[in-house]
Each structure stands twice: as structure tokens, then as C-alpha cells.
Amino acid sequence: MQIGAERMCMPCPSIDQFLDAVKQTALANKRFIPPHGKGSLYIRPLLIGSGPILGLAPAPEYTFLVYACPVGNYFKEGTSSLNLYVEEDLHRASRGGVGGVKSITNYAPGNILSTPTTSGTILEGVTRKSIMEIAHDLGYQVEERLIEVEELNNVDEVFCTGTAVGIASVGSITYKGKRIEYKEKLTSKKLCSRLIEIQRGIIEDKRDWIVEI
Known part of the structure; x- marks a missing residue:
């Protein structure tokens, strides 16, 4: 805020x-x-x-x-993953606008977790930040960088983060009429489970995220 x-x-x-x-x-x-x-x-x-x-x-x-x-839980058990579409002509957020103060997509090839840099069009969300720190704790190499659309062909898994949803896995991304599908959900499930365990006090909160009321 x-x-x-x-x-x-x-x-x-x-x-x-x-x-x-x-x-x-x-x-x-x-x-x-x-x-x-x-x-x-x-x-x-x-x-x-x-x-x-x-x-x-x-x-x-x-x-x-x-x-x-x-x-209730944002996604019911068994709900299918998100299907995304890359829009080239219409932009929800532009550089220098307010897109950076308004879900973040993360890519997980191998043991590397990549997320776009927050350069004015990507929200510096608290869930994004939390997932990056959890991933680092779990041994992932976490990197913030510019991500090209062409890289989507070579990643194992894609997911989005948000305060309400936590983590939502992406089942497909369509770009220029080509649909790229992602079957893996292991990383997103692992990260989401760890986040929920911290939020509910099941495991120790080592970063002082939890505020007692």
C-alpha cells in the first residue's frame, strides 16, 4: 500500500x-x-x-x-489449471504506468525459479516475495530477470501468485496461435504447501511473517 x-x-x-x-x-x-x-x-x-x-x-x-x-478455498480440489493467452496488441499495464502497483507469473525449469523483474508492469506482491524466499530455502536457484516469450517452450512448469489464490498452476499458454501445454505441478504444489504450513503455524515461521492477534 x-x-x-x-x-x-x-x-x-x-x-x-x-x-x-x-x-x-x-x-x-x-x-x-x-x-x-x-x-x-x-x-x-x-x-x-x-x-x-x-x-x-x-x-x-x-x-x-x-x-x-x-x-472458501480459491480453487476446489481437482480444478484444472489456468489457460493463459499472450496479448500483443492491447496492454493492461505499460512502463511508467500503475501496473506495478496493481499476478506474477513464475517459471520453473529444472531447479531454477525465474520471475519477471518488477520494472513497473509487474506487481511487487507479498505472495510473490514470500514464494521466492521459500523457494530459496528449499534449494531452488531464484532469479529475477526479463523473460522472453520464446522461453516458454523450454520450461517445465509455470504458475502465478496472488494474495487470494496463493499459487495457481498454469496448464497452457497460447502465443501467436500456438498452444504450449504444461503438465508438471510438482514445484507449485511444493511451494504452495510450504506457504500454507507457515501461514497455519504447522511449521516454524523463521521470517516473522505471522502476526498474532
């Missing part, structure tokens, strides 16, 4: 204010937390410009809010 607020020229709550708001929201909605293993209480922080204005000018005031919603 701090990165996004700075990019959009908005004031941002402090870390302490942010954590306190998240804790209060979680405690106020604890009765809605799904049973263990059945889902999660999804928490979404939001910073918006508000006030009596409609026009091309900064908002006179800003509102920081946090809301929560009980959700």
Missing part, C-alpha cells in the same frame, strides 16, 4: 496504523472465520480519495478502510 500510495500521490497510513486496523477488523469478524481447512477470512485494505469533488484534481481527503469476507 505504501508503494501504491506514493505512486498515486496519496497519503498513506503508517505501518502501526495499518496493522492495528487489520487486527481490529479480524477480531471484529472472528465469528465469520471458516472452520479449519475450509477457507479463510479474506482481509482487504483499501485507500481511496474521498470528499465532495468531481473533477481533475486531488481529493480533498482520503479514507483508509479494511473490510473482511469469509471465503
Whole structure:
């Protein structure tokens, strides 16, 4: 949120204010937390410009809010992988825009985990960062670099990361009419399992990611 607020020229709550708001929201909605293993209480922080204005000018005031919603597991067991399409003509995010403050795709050939650099079009997501650190702990060579579309022919596995989904494996990518399929899911399953085990306190959190409420 701090990165996004700075990019959009908005004031941002402090870390302490942010954590306190998240804790209060979680405690106020604890009765809605799904049973263990059945889902999660999804928490979404939001910073918006508000006030009596409609026009091309900064908002006179800003509102920081946090809301929560009980959700089931993002993907039900047995759900097929994502099928992606490479779009060349229309761009969701451009360099110098706000794409970097808005899912990250990661590639795993052999024992190497490659992820695109965050050069303004890729979000520096917390899940992306966590998966990179977990992969490093598990012995993978983790690299951030520019990835060419042509490389997709030579990778074993592709997956995306996100706060809600955690990790979503990619079953295919279509580029210029050619469909490249990926059958492997071992790496994404291993990384996802480790992330969930840390989140649920099953294994030790060595990086102080968990905040007790």
C-alpha cells in the first residue's frame, strides 16, 4: 500500500496504523472465520480519495478502510489449471504506468525459479516475495530477470501468485496461435504447501511473517 500510495500521490497510513486496523477488523469478524481447512477470512485494505469533488484534481481527503469476507478455498480440489493467452496488441499495464502497483507469473525449469523483474508492469506482491524466499530455502536457484516469450517452450512448469489464490498452476499458454501445454505441478504444489504450513503455524515461521492477534 505504501508503494501504491506514493505512486498515486496519496497519503498513506503508517505501518502501526495499518496493522492495528487489520487486527481490529479480524477480531471484529472472528465469528465469520471458516472452520479449519475450509477457507479463510479474506482481509482487504483499501485507500481511496474521498470528499465532495468531481473533477481533475486531488481529493480533498482520503479514507483508509479494511473490510473482511469469509471465503472458501480459491480453487476446489481437482480444478484444472489456468489457460493463459499472450496479448500483443492491447496492454493492461505499460512502463511508467500503475501496473506495478496493481499476478506474477513464475517459471520453473529444472531447479531454477525465474520471475519477471518488477520494472513497473509487474506487481511487487507479498505472495510473490514470500514464494521466492521459500523457494530459496528449499534449494531452488531464484532469479529475477526479463523473460522472453520464446522461453516458454523450454520450461517445465509455470504458475502465478496472488494474495487470494496463493499459487495457481498454469496448464497452457497460447502465443501467436500456438498452444504450449504444461503438465508438471510438482514445484507449485511444493511451494504452495510450504506457504500454507507457515501461514497455519504447522511449521516454524523463521521470517516473522505471522502476526498474532
